[in-house]
Amino acid sequence: MLKALGYFIELLKGTGITARHFVVNMWFHTVNLVGIKTKRKGAVTIQYPEQKKELAARHRSLHRLMKREDGKPRCVACMLCATVCPAECIYIEAAEDPDLEIQKYPSIFVIDLKRCCFCGFCVEACPEDAIRMDTAKIDLAQTTPEDLVFGLDKLLK
Numbered sequence: 001m002l003k004a005l006g007y008f009i010e011l012l013k014g015t016g017i018t019a020r021h022f023v024v025n026m027w028f029h030t031v032n033l034v035g036i037k038t039k040r041k042g043a044v045t046i047q048y049p050e051q052k053k054e055l056a057a058r059h060r061s062l063h064r065l066m067k068r069e070d071g072k073p074r075c076v077a078c079m080l081c082a083t084v085c086p087a088e089c090i091y092i093e094a095a096e097d098p099d100l101e102i103q104k105y106p107s108i109f110v111i112d113l114k115r116c117c118f119c120g121f122c123v124e125a126c127p128e129d130a131i132r133m134d135t136a137k138i139d140l141a142q143t144t145p146e147d148l149v150f151g152l153d154k155l156l157k
């Protein structure tokens with residue numbers, strides 16, 4: 001009997017919390033709807049994909065490889081990003097660059113987005129600022145798994 005009463009009390013508490021959130025959100029939503037600006041927004045419905053939410057500046061979205069002024073990749077194929085990647089989804093093959101200052105460049109640079117967990121470690125590890133995740137591209141769904149494997153051509157776009 002006591003157990004059932006305890007259960008009932010918890011049920012009422014939960015319902016009360018849900019009701020409070022509903023009323024407060026509806027209040028702010030209605031107030032915003034009639035043009036009164038408040039710090040807090042009410043319930044927000046975004047009509048995706050027609051309407052898109054503004055992403056935070058530090059949001060980690062699709063990777064891109066940075067280019068030098070002459071259009072070559074800034075990457076020097078040091079493998080740090082591939083080494084630090086917890087999902088092991090970066091594959092790089094290095095080739096020799098005739099420029100002794102650069103020494104190496106990636107002849108192959110592939111990121112398998114099927115495995116990527118968007119942790120951003122690759123960006124943090126890069127000593128050349130050659131890889132970034134600031135494209136704001138988050139609609140990455142593809143029709144085939146192969147299309148989620150991004151090579152140099154897509155990453156340098």
Ligand code: SF4
Binds near residue numbers: 081086087090
């Ligand atoms: S974001 Fe994380 S999981 Fe994805 S490629 Fe970079 S290090 Fe690997």
Ligand code: SF4
Binds near residue numbers: 078081082
């Ligand atoms: S850490 Fe940077 S420079 Fe090194 S291989 Fe990765 S992208 Fe290229």
